[in-house]
Amino acid sequence: MIRLTAITRSFQDDGREVEVLRGVDLSVAPGEVVAVMGASGSGKSTLLAIAGALDAGFGGEAVVAGQSLRGLSAGALASLRNRSVGFVFQSFNLVPAFPALENVLLPGLLRQGRREPREALRERGLAALARVGLAAKAAARPSRLSGGERQRVAIARALLTRPVLLLADEPTGNLDAVTGESVIRLFGELAQEGTAVLVVTHEERVSRVASRVLTLSEGRLS
Ligand code: ADP
Ligand code: MG
Numbered sequence: 001m002i003r004l005t006a007i008t009r010s011f012q013d014d015g016r017e018v019e020v021l022r023g024v025d026l027s028v029a030p031g032e033v034v035a036v037m038g039a040s041g042s043g044k045s046t047l048l049a050i051a052g053a054l055d056a057g058f059g060g061e062a063v064v065a066g067q068s069l070r071g072l073s074a075g076a077l078a079s080l081r082n083r084s085v086g087f088v089f090q091s092f093n094l095v096p097a098f099p100a101l102e103n104v105l106l107p108g109l110l111r112q113g114r115r116e117p118r119e120a121l122r123e124r125g126l127a128a129l130a131r132v133g134l135a136a137k138a139a140a141r142p143s144r145l146s147g148g149e150r151q152r153v154a155i156a157r158a159l160l161t162r163p164v165l166l167l168a169d170e171p172t173g174n175l176d177a178v179t180g181e182s183v184i185r186l187f188g189e190l191a192q193e194g195t196a197v198l199v200v201t202h203e204e205r206v207s208r209v210a211s212r213v214l215t216l217s218e219g220r221l222s
Contacts, residue, residue, distance in 0.1 A: 001065060001165045001196035002028045002051050008059035008219075009046055020046050021058070022219030026198075030164065033187055033197040035206040038216035044200040045169055047216065051198055052085050052167045053077045065164050082111055086158025086166045090173040092150045094142040094157075101125050101138040104157045111161070128156035132186065148179035155186060166190060168199040181205055 009021040020043040028034045028051075038044050049055040053064055056077065062069045065084035069077065094103045104125040108116060116124075129135050132152040142150050151171060158166055168187065172180030180203050188209030191197045199206065207213050214221045 003063040006060040024221050028196045028198050030194050030196050032211040033191045035210040035213045036200045042216045048167050053081050086163035088168040088171045090170040092154045099139045100153045107160050128159045132156045147175050166197045172203045
């Protein structure tokens with residue numbers, strides 16, 4: 001689902017070129033959970049942005065959901081993301097004014113081209129909420145939900161488009177240990193259903209569900 005080969009990424013800092021990724025190779029197949037650990041600033045989010053077709057300014061080769069990212073237009077990258085990639089973030093990134101279900105439906109509402117009928121979309125949103133154990137909270141706004149429930153809503157949102165690839169950037173960073181572990185376990189279940197999961201985490205217990213636990217250091221994965 002993802003194949004990254006010899007990925008490099010540099011940023012300009014005060015006119016100086018800082019090489020954050022220095023030749024990263026990484027593949028994640030359907031059904032796998034791959035965990036990436038590493039110190040703050042080691043380039044974990046940079047790597048996820050490349051894997052999620054959010055950043056085109058890298059060197060090397062990236063194939064995501066069967067498509068090489070090289071040379072794709074911004075529109076083609078956006079369409080690939082919308083169809084194939086689900087994103088989960090540390091801070092949940094829910095819209096506070098929207099009930100849980102409306103948050104889950106957002107990727108469907110933002111989809112370009114032929115729109116799914118609203119009722120079918122709603123059914124899929126409810127199914128995604130049920131998948132993460134929150135069928136009863138569809139009408140609740142984020143402020144009425146616990147941290148763990150908010151992250152589950154964000155995961156349901158990421159699942160709405162049935163992505164082949166789920167990317168999570170420190171998804172348990174704002175959760176207590178028990179809740180964090182249940183989120184990690186959920187990733188394991190999603191992988192068993194065929195999703196490829198790439199998760200950046202400091203949660204040591206991720207090794208219980210991960211096929212591989214890798215460390216990013218000095219711009220390389222090992
Ligand atoms: P991590 O997620 O592991 O904490 P990041 O990938 O966010 O690390 O950042 C790695 C390094 O790259 C940091 O030094 C950060 O300042 C730098 N960096 C990330 N994105 C940019 C950017 N858009 N412009 C300049 N520097 C950046
Ligand atoms: Mg980060």
